[in-house]
Amino acid sequence: MTNPDRVCVGAIAGAFGVQGEVRLKSFCAEPAAIADYGPLFTEDGSRSFKVKLTRPLSGGLGARLSGVATKEEADALKGTNLYADRARLPRLPDDEFYHADLIGLEVRDPGGAVIGRVLAVHNHGAGDILEIHVPVRKGAVLLPxxxxxxxxxxxxxxILIADLPEGLD
Known part of the structure; x- marks a missing residue:
C-alpha cells in the first residue's frame, strides 16, 4: 500500500546501456526536477535510490540510481514506480493538485448529490482526465x-464537485 506521505514522481522504464543506467520516466511538470526530490523510494518503501540524471532520452531521461550497477539490476527494476517524500515536493498554487490527492475523493454534483469516487487520473498529453467510478453505471466515467x-x-x-456534461450524468 502506498504511503500517503509520499507521491509517485516517476517510473523506471528499463535499462539503458550495459552499465546499470536506467531509462526514467518523470511524472513531474519539469521532468528533470525528479532528481531534486530524492531519495526516491519504491512503493513499499523497501528500497531507496539517489538519482543522478545523465542525459535526455526520447520519452524520458537517462539516470544512474544508487545501488544499481549492472544492466541486469536495471532490467529487474523495469516498471518500478518511484515515490518522493511529500515534504520535498514544491507547494502548489490553490488551483493545482497532485494526482495522488485527487484519487479517492468523493465526487458530487453541484446540488450535493453523490455521483461516485475518483479512481484514477490519466494524462495522455492533452490534459488530465478523471476516471470516476459511478455505482449506478456500468463502468467508469471519464471526465476532463x-x-x-x-x-x-x-x-x-x-470532495470534488463535478458538473458532468449532458449524457454522462
Missing part, C-alpha cells in the same frame, strides 16, 4: 479535469 467540469476541489473535506 477542467474548471468548467470541476469547479470545486475541497481536499480537506475529501
Amino acid at each position: 479535469f477542467t474548471f468548467a467540469n470541476v469547479p470545486t476541489v475541497d481536499l480537506s473535506a475529501g
Whole structure:
C-alpha cells in the first residue's frame, strides 16, 4: 500500500546501456526536477535510490540510481514506480493538485448529490482526465479535469464537485 506521505514522481522504464543506467520516466511538470526530490523510494518503501540524471532520452531521461550497477539490476527494476517524500515536493498554487490527492475523493454534483469516487487520473498529453467510478453505471466515467467540469476541489473535506456534461450524468 502506498504511503500517503509520499507521491509517485516517476517510473523506471528499463535499462539503458550495459552499465546499470536506467531509462526514467518523470511524472513531474519539469521532468528533470525528479532528481531534486530524492531519495526516491519504491512503493513499499523497501528500497531507496539517489538519482543522478545523465542525459535526455526520447520519452524520458537517462539516470544512474544508487545501488544499481549492472544492466541486469536495471532490467529487474523495469516498471518500478518511484515515490518522493511529500515534504520535498514544491507547494502548489490553490488551483493545482497532485494526482495522488485527487484519487479517492468523493465526487458530487453541484446540488450535493453523490455521483461516485475518483479512481484514477490519466494524462495522455492533452490534459488530465478523471476516471470516476459511478455505482449506478456500468463502468467508469471519464471526465476532463477542467474548471468548467470541476469547479470545486475541497481536499480537506475529501470532495470534488463535478458538473458532468449532458449524457454522462
